[in-house]
Amino acid sequence: MMGFALPGLELPVTKTSNCLLAPTEKELPPNDIAMACIRCGMCADACPAELLPQQLYWFSKSQEFDKAEQHNIFDCIECGACSYVCPSHIPLVQYYRYAKGAIREERAAQAKAERARLRFEERLARQEREVAEKEAKRKARAEAAAKAQAAKPAVAADSAAAANMADSNAASDSNAELEKLQKQFDAAQSALAKTKEKLEAARADESMADKLPLFESALNKTQDKIKDLAKQLAAAKKAAKAAPAATSAATDTDKGDPNSPERLKRKWETAQARLDTALKRLAEAKEQGLDTVDALQTGVDKQQERVNEAKAAYDASVADGAAAGATVDGSSASQATGAQTADNNAADQAANIEALNKKILAQQDRVAKMQERLDMAKAEGLDTVDALTLGVQKQQDKLLQLQQELAALAPAGTTSNEAS
Numbered sequence: 071m072m073g074f075a076l077p078g079l080e081l082p083v084t085k086t087s088n089c090l091l092a093p094t095e096k097e098l099p100p101n102d103i104a105m106a107c108i109r110c111g112m113c114a115d116a117c118p119a120e121l122l123p124q125q126l127y128w129f130s131k132s133q134e135f136d137k138a139e140q141h142n143i144f145d146c147i148e149c150g151a152c153s154y155v156c157p158s159h160i161p162l163v164q165y166y167r168y169a170k171g172a173i174r175e176e177r178a179a180q181a182k183a184e185r186a187r188l189r190f191e192e193r194l195a196r197q198e199r200e201v202a203e204k205e206a207k208r209k210a211r212a213e214a215a216a217k218a219q220a221a222k223p224a225v226a227a228d229s230a231a232a233a234n235m236a237d238s239n240a241a242s243d244s245n246a247e248l249e250k251l252q253k254q255f256d257a258a259q260s261a262l263a264k265t266k267e268k269l270e271a272a273r274a275d276e277s278m279a280d281k282l283p284l285f286e287s288a289l290n291k292t293q294d295k296i297k298d299l300a301k302q303l304a305a306a307k308k309a310a311k312a313a314p315a316a317t318s319a320a321t322d323t324d325k326g327d328p329n330s331p332e333r334l335k336r337k338w339e340t341a342q343a344r345l346d347t348a349l350k351r352l353a354e355a356k357e358q359g360l361d362t363v364d365a366l367q368t369g370v371d372k373q374q375e376r377v378n379e380a381k382a383a384y385d386a387s388v389a390d391g392a393a394a395g396a397t398v399d400g401s402s403a404s405q406a407t408g409a410q411t412a413d414n415n416a417a418d419q420a421a422n423i424e425a426l427n428k429k430i431l432a433q434q435d436r437v438a439k440m441q442e443r444l445d446m447a448k449a450e451g452l453d454t455v456d457a458l459t460l461g462v463q464k465q466q467d468k469l470l471q472l473q474q475e476l477a478a479l480a481p482a483g484t485t486s487n488e489a490s
Contacts, residue, residue, distance in 0.1 A: 071150030072163070075100060105158040113152035113162060119145050123152040127162050130169035135176065138169050146170075248306050255299045259358065262292045293361060300362065331387045338380035345373045371443070375436060382432035389425030419479065426476045433469045440465050 073091070083090075091098070113123035122141060129138035143166060152162045269285040272278040352366040444458040 071154045072148060073150075101161070102159045104160045107158055107160060110157060112155045112157065116151040116155045118149060118151065119147060121146060123162050126169070127160065127165055130165040133172070135169055135173050139173060143169055143173075245310065248303070248310060251299060251303045251306055255296070255303055258292060258296045258299055262289070262296060262358070265289045265292055296360065297362060331384065334380065334384040334387050338377070338384045341373065341377045341380045345370070345377050348373050371439065375439065378432050378435055382429055385428045386425045389421050389428070422479055423476065426472060426479065430469065430472045430476065433465065433472055437462065437465045437469055 073088070107124065107127065109124065111124070113127075114121075117123055121143075123146075125141055126138055126143050126146070129135070129141065130143070146163075146166050148163050148166065150163050153160070153164075156162060265285060265288050269282070269289055272281050272285050348366065348370045352363070352370055355363045355366050440458065440462045444455065444462050447455045447458050
């Protein structure tokens with residue numbers, strides 16, 4: 071009673087087959103078409119598990135699986151007794167099997183959804199934990215920096231001998247750090263050259279085509295490393311240069327006039343030395359084909375402006391000193407003769423005119439460079455066009471102001487020549 075009626079003998083036998091029955095039609099007549107349930111209760115009398123087959127049938131047919139489960143549908147052993155005695159020829163066992171399968175599928179889907187929910191919650195918790203750890207580390211670094219900043223006044227209040235010793239130790243540490251960074255930078259450049267060679271060889275050899283992504287990734291990583299090392303090296307060099315300057319500024323009690331010709335000349339020479347170093351780095355970057363060429367070119371342009379400004383300031387200071395000396399000489403000589411006074415005033419005016427001419431030349435160079443940057447930004451469609459336009463306008467206003475001062479100072483007939 072638990073099996074199926076077979077329409078023919080050309081059917082397979084599987085490992086779950088229990089037995090084959092070959093009764094006569096009298097012993098086991100074929101099932102007729104199912105009719106409506108007449109609620110006779112014969113299925114409940116025949117059920118060996120003492121269930122309610124009639125109710126289970128209604129719940130299974132209407133897909134009310136929760137009610138079927140409440141009526142212990144999984145206690146059914148699928149013996150087929152209820153189907154055998156049913157006068158309406160209803161295949162009750164087939165309904166029960168369908169309901170059991172649907173309930174199992176629903177449970178599996180719920181279990182899968184629960185596992186997905188747990189994984190999602192664990193992922194959120196892990197992300198929140200990582201954010202909290204990063205925030206804690208950031209706060210710890212900030213507290214350490216604050217403590218170090220607070221400890222600086224106490225260290226500055228120590229004796230001069232201790233300060234000198236600390237400065238020497240810091241200088242040695244800075245030099246050691248510079249050497250370490252320089253070695254790492256040289257090694258990274260060598261690795262970059264080797265990686266480029268391997269990449270070119272892989273591109274030329276078709277058998278190594280599968281290694282191209284690996285070489286390209288290594289090349290990008292090496293270039294990024296070189297950029298980071300270059301920034302660190304520049305920062306270390308800047309710190310190393312700032313340390314002796316700070317030490318000398320702390321020990322030097324007589325700073326003198328910052329606008330004196332000697333100070334301005336040293337500032338000009340320092341700016342020129344930095345410009346030479348920047349030009350060397352730019353040339354090396356162009357030879358190696360690095361991605362830092364544009365940044366280095368911008369730095370060279372800025373440094374060139376500083377050199378021009380320092381030179382113009384030095385020239386103006388020298389001219390002012392000469393004019394002041396001429397004025398003093400003229401004042402002392404005026405006590406002797408009035409004619410000598412007029413000559414000294416003329417010399418003073420000539421010195422001022424020369425100084426203004428030099429300032430105008432330097433300002434014209436700045437206007438030309440700013441205009442070049444503005445044209446380049448317009449050609450490339452950059453976002454700095456408005457800022458550069460404003461900068462060009464300001465530089466032109468300064469140039470116009472200097473030209474007006476020269477026109478007011480220069481004698482008639484020489485203003486246009488000097489200004490040009």
